Amino acid sequence: GKFDFKGAAKRIYALLSTPNITLSARFEPAVFRLPRSDIRSTFVNKVHGSFMSEVFLTIRLPSSTLLSVHYSPSTPYTARVLVEQEVETNELWLDSHSTPKADFESVVQMAIVKTSPIKDLRYALKVTDCAWNISITTGSCRTISDKLLPFVNVEISPMPAAFANPVAAHGLIGQSLHDAFAIQGKVDQYEPNAAGEVITSAQGEGAIEG
Numbered sequence: 001g002k003f004d005f006k007g008a009a010k011r012i013y014a015l016l017s018t019p020n021i022t023l024s025a026r027f028e029p030a031v032f033r034l035p036r037s038d039i040r041s042t043f044v045n046k047v048h049g050s051f052m053s054e055v056f057l058t059i060r061l062p063s064s065t066l067l068s069v070h071y072s073p074s075t076p077y078t079a080r081v082l083v084e085q086e087v088e089t090n091e092l093w094l095d096s097h098s099t100p101k102a103d104f105e106s107v108v109q110m111a112i113v114k115t116s117p118i119k120d121l122r123y124a125l126k127v128t129d130c131a132w133n134i135s136i137t138t139g140s141c142r143t144i145s146d147k148l149l150p151f152v153n154v155e156i157s158p159m160p161a162a163f164a165n166p167v168a169a170h171g172l173i174g175q176s177l178h179d180a181f182a183i184q185g186k187v188d189q190y191e192p193n194a195a196g197e198v199i200t201s202a203q204g205e206g207a208i209e210g
Helices: 160-164
Strands: 012-017 021-033 046-060 066-071 078-084 089-095 101-104 108-114 123-128 132-143 148-158 197-199
Touching (some): 078 108, 089 101
Antiparallel strands (some): 012 021, 021 046, 046 066, 078 089, 108 123, 123 132
16 A cells, blocks of 8 residues: 655654554655656645654564664664663674674674765665565755755565564554555655745554554
């Protein structure tokens, strides 16, 4: 299914929630221009919308160790990982230059990869466990004052183990896993006002459960 979600200013929302992994993102308001590659930019002067400014992952390993991950497009080449064990907590930094990969108990793999050889901000955090493939990519758009505004995009792909889990996934994206058919929600229509501006408003109406 498909829906748009603007969120509330600076609020954090769960995108995926399962017994062993939770992925959340902070939504920030923004006024920006559409890229020239978007045909709508020919008739939309600016958009009052939102973007995802940072993401947070919590992963439980088989040993009950918790991984707390923070990733921000302001430093797209690094990710902070807290490894929380029963007796101590250690900090680990993934870095695209020095320590780009990490493996945890042969169950969870993480990596910082560069997705474009040209653009400095084009990186991605890849996270994989036995059930989910998660890709968090960075990008940017231009504000009306012509400044670059960094953001993240999130792609979540389930593997067979995700479908076999008796506990249904939750979250804005995760809830769709066990739907027998695609559920369509509210989508913003980019129909500008007289000033050529679009104000987004969709909050996933019709597609969000609970």
